[in-house]
Amino acid sequence: MLYRTLQSFSKYVNKMVPEVVFVLGAPGAGKGTQCTYISKEYGFVHLSAGDLLREERQRPGSEYGEMIEEKIRNGQIVPVEVTCSLLHKAMQKSGKSRFLIDGFPRNKDNLEGWERTMSDKTKLLFVLFFECSQSMCTERCLGRGAAGSGRSDDNLDSLKKRFNTYLNDTMPIIQHYEAQGLVRKIDAEKCPDEVFEKVKEAFDEIGLKTIVC
Numbered sequence: 001m002l003y004r005t006l007q008s009f010s011k012y013v014n015k016m017v018p019e020v021v022f023v024l025g026a027p028g029a030g031k032g033t034q035c036t037y038i039s040k041e042y043g044f045v046h047l048s049a050g051d052l053l054r055e056e057r058q059r060p061g062s063e064y065g066e067m068i069e070e071k072i073r074n075g076q077i078v079p080v081e082v083t084c085s086l087l088h089k090a091m092q093k094s095g096k097s098r099f100l101i102d103g104f105p106r107n108k109d110n111l112e113g114w115e116r117t118m119s120d121k122t123k124l125l126f127v128l129f130f131e132c133s134q135s136m137c138t139e140r141c142l143g144r145g146a147a148g149s150g151r152s153d154d155n156l157d158s159l160k161k162r163f164n165t166y167l168n169d170t171m172p173i174i175q176h177y178e179a180q181g182l183v184r185k186i187d188a189e190k191c192p193d194e195v196f197e198k199v200k201e202a203f204d205e206i207g208l209k210t211i212v213c
Ligand code: UP5
Pocket: 025, 026, 027, 028, 029, 030, 031, 032, 033, 034, 048, 049, 050, 051, 053, 071, 072, 073, 074, 075, 076, 077, 078, 079, 083, 102, 103, 104, 105, 106, 110, 140, 141, 143, 144, 153, 162, 188, 189, 190, 191, 192, 195
């Protein structure tokens, strides 16, 4: 009897732990686009670390605004204390329990900061890794810039820096998770719908169900 009660209590507690999927890949690989599809189909809350930082940059009176702008324009990574705190607040505010964390963790500082402050409060389900060539990603971001994205980093100079950071700092993080068998690699060079078909396979593989409307 006691064993059963403890078992159902532990199931209840486990259910309460927020579940997280990290979404990584080069600048312009399609992380944001695919997260929109996933959140519609699987009910995850999409939290883009880049979007949260851009919002914080715009917030009147933010003590981090200038620092964030400089880092973003130069393709450098904002200190984890700032990003993690924005992510944590957004998770709490949502009141939900399943999150796609888009574009994070992208260096050792991010990884260590997350592990220090968030890993015991969350459960990492897996890491989605969108693989796309530098030339295709650059073309996509420049296209988005030309179409009026307003992003201060959608230009050739920033893109070169963003790519250097991606190769030097983010790839080792992806390899770190790969060594733990947590990475689902997706060919992101196809059209968005075809990419999403592969994403769905990854979600189905771990038994995540689509939302029934
Ligand atoms: N597009 C998308 N998919 C396509 C497809 N399959 N076929 C053809 N076109 C496709 O897509 C980019 C463009 O490509 C769009 O026009 C889209 O329509 C098209 P998107 O889905 O936006 O790609 P995404 O991978 O999200 O590209 P993004 O530019 O957002 O990636 P980044 O990782 O560079 O940007 P992010 O916003 O995450 O970070 C920006 C900066 O913030 C970083 O460089 C860094 O300075 C800072 N940052 C931190 O410091 N810490 C963090 O934790 C996060 C960010």
